[in-house]
Amino acid sequence: MMSTSGSITPPPKLRLSLLGAWRAQRKGWLDQFVRLQAEHGDLVELQLGRRRVFLLSDPALIHEVLALAKPVMKERGLQVNARLFLGDGLLTSQGETYKRQRQLGRPAVQAEHFPAQAAVIQDCFERTQAPWRDGESRDLARECADVTLRAAAESVLGVNFDRQLAATHAWLEEISEFARRAISNPLYFVYQHLPLPRPIRFRRARAGLNRMLEEALSASRGRPTWLGHLEAAGGELTPAQIRDLAKSVLLAGYETTANALAWTLYLISGNPGVERQLLQEFAAAPPSAATDPLPALPYTLQVVRESMRLYPPVWIVGREALTDIDLGRLQLRRGDTVYMSQYIVHRDPRHFPNPTRFDPERFASGNNHAGTTPAYFPFGAGPRSCIGKQFALQELALGLRHWLPRWRFVIDRPEPIGLDAVVTLKPLGRLRMKVFRRTA
Numbered sequence: 001m002m003s004t005s006g007s008i009t010p011p012p013k014l015r016l017s018l019l020g021a022w023r024a025q026r027k028g029w030l031d032q033f034v035r036l037q038a039e040h041g042d043l044v045e046l047q048l049g050r051r052r053v054f055l056l057s058d059p060a061l062i063h064e065v066l067a068l069a070k071p072v073m074k075e076r077g078l079q080v081n082a083r084l085f086l087g088d089g090l091l092t093s094q095g096e097t098y099k100r101q102r103q104l105g106r107p108a109v110q111a112e113h114f115p116a117q118a119a120v121i122q123d124c125f126e127r128t129q130a131p132w133r134d135g136e137s138r139d140l141a142r143e144c145a146d147v148t149l150r151a152a153a154e155s156v157l158g159v160n161f162d163r164q165l166a167a168t169h170a171w172l173e174e175i176s177e178f179a180r181r182a183i184s185n186p187l188y189f190v191y192q193h194l195p196l197p198r199p200i201r202f203r204r205a206r207a208g209l210n211r212m213l214e215e216a217l218s219a220s221r222g223r224p225t226w227l228g229h230l231e232a233a234g235g236e237l238t239p240a241q242i243r244d245l246a247k248s249v250l251l252a253g254y255e256t257t258a259n260a261l262a263w264t265l266y267l268i269s270g271n272p273g274v275e276r277q278l279l280q281e282f283a284a285a286p287p288s289a290a291t292d293p294l295p296a297l298p299y300t301l302q303v304v305r306e307s308m309r310l311y312p313p314v315w316i317v318g319r320e321a322l323t324d325i326d327l328g329r330l331q332l333r334r335g336d337t338v339y340m341s342q343y344i345v346h347r348d349p350r351h352f353p354n355p356t357r358f359d360p361e362r363f364a365s366g367n368n369h370a371g372t373t374p375a376y377f378p379f380g381a382g383p384r385s386c387i388g389k390q391f392a393l394q395e396l397a398l399g400l401r402h403w404l405p406r407w408r409f410v411i412d413r414p415e416p417i418g419l420d421a422v423v424t425l426k427p428l429g430r431l432r433m434k435v436f437r438r439t440a
């Protein structure tokens with residue numbers, strides 16, 4: 001913002017003691033950030049001890065930051081802790097290792113592989129719903145995590161994942177709980193090695209996951225899967241790097257898509273008009289919807305987009321300046337961090353009128369918000385945006401097409417579901433829903 005003299009007005013500056021930061025972290029950053037933006041506007045500077053952190057909620061400037069290939073990198077606090085369990089995969093690597101991994105990772109999730117993957121994904125939705133009984137209550141967050149973990153693992157690794165599902169969930173829960181505590185706490189690097197119960201459980205879970213991936217890697221060797229392709233192309237990567245790259249894609253792909261699916265089913269269950277329109281679209285869709293769902297199911301895509309507006313599975317992204325950077329209103333010094341929250345921008349009434357209303361018509365073609373506004377960025381933007389966007393959208397469309405005509409989902413409790421916003425935005429606690437079998 002320019003002042004009357006033509007100079008740039010510095011953003012409001014707030015100081016937070018380390019104790020205050022610790023308290024904010026315990027209460028959850030999402031609420032704190034929402035409050036900060038509401039009270040102080042689109043650019044707020046926070047002084048956390050010696051560290052400067054900016055909360056940026058201006059869509060145009062967010063895109064400028066995300067477009068910078070250099071000299072910014074993904075936020076270090078998250079990176080450092082994510083590396084605890086992700087190793088040196090695509091999500092966490094930087095520099096040359098990163099470039100090579102991104103180059104290798106991208107083709108795997110591109111459109112030309114999709115018809116083959118579509119059959120695998122539909123089979124995963126079929127197997128996940130097989131044990132459901134008419135009228136019973138299920139934790140839909142868990143069902144969604146099951147199906148997307150299966151789908152990511154089976155498309156990436158090319159192995160049936162039924163036997164490993166329960167153990168993998170247990171490992172991932174242990175790892176996420178550790179990661180949740182470790183975020184922005186560098187002491188966890190030391191803590192993870194101590195002979196105490198929690199670090200021991202964490203190390204076991206991490207070793208279990210690594211072992212499972214290594215076994216799957218050798219089982220899938222030579223098959224026409226994503227990993228087969230990767231191994232053939234990735235001569236310079238070590239086996240551990242290939243394993244970590246697979247882990248990155250698996251983890252990035254499953255929890256985000258599980259959240260998107262769970263929130264979408266939750267929203268549909270409270271909006272019978274939307275549900276009716278979806279069922280009509282599925283009934284009238286051409287056979288190509290089974291292999292190339294997005295062009296065949298435009299309303300479904302609108303519903304998914306609107307669901308990710310209200311509940312963006314990745315609710316915040318961060319970048320750290322590696323040198324001083326001048327972006328006009330935003331003047332960064334080396335070591336500064338910028339946070340940009342999809343959740344805040346997607347719910348800003350200046351960009352999305354009546355923002356808390358679930359309205360898939362916002363994304364109808366011809367409407368201003370047909371997915372092109374810079375205020376909508378569920379998959380990030382710029383050189384480090386999501387490589388799995390198409391895969392995720394296709395999986396979500398196929399999944400809704402598979403489950404909704406077979407089942408009606410009815411939320412068990414009337415009160416709104418809380419938010420669990422750590423790395424991703426999940427429903428808080430269980431998402432209990434009754435499932436009713438539809439009769440023809």
Ligand code: HEM
Nearest residue numbers: 252253256257260313314317378379380384386387388392
């Ligand atoms: C609804 C589902 C998904 C959402 C909302 C989502 C969102 C995102 C976002 C916002 C980023 C950028 C993070 C940043 O800028 O710091 C990202 C990166 C990434 N996503 Fe996704 N994602 C989804 C599904 C997937 C799937 C299915 C895969 C793989 C099959 C995947 C793989 C990745 C990878 C590897 C990166 C890191 C890219 C890089 O650093 O260059 N994602 N995702």
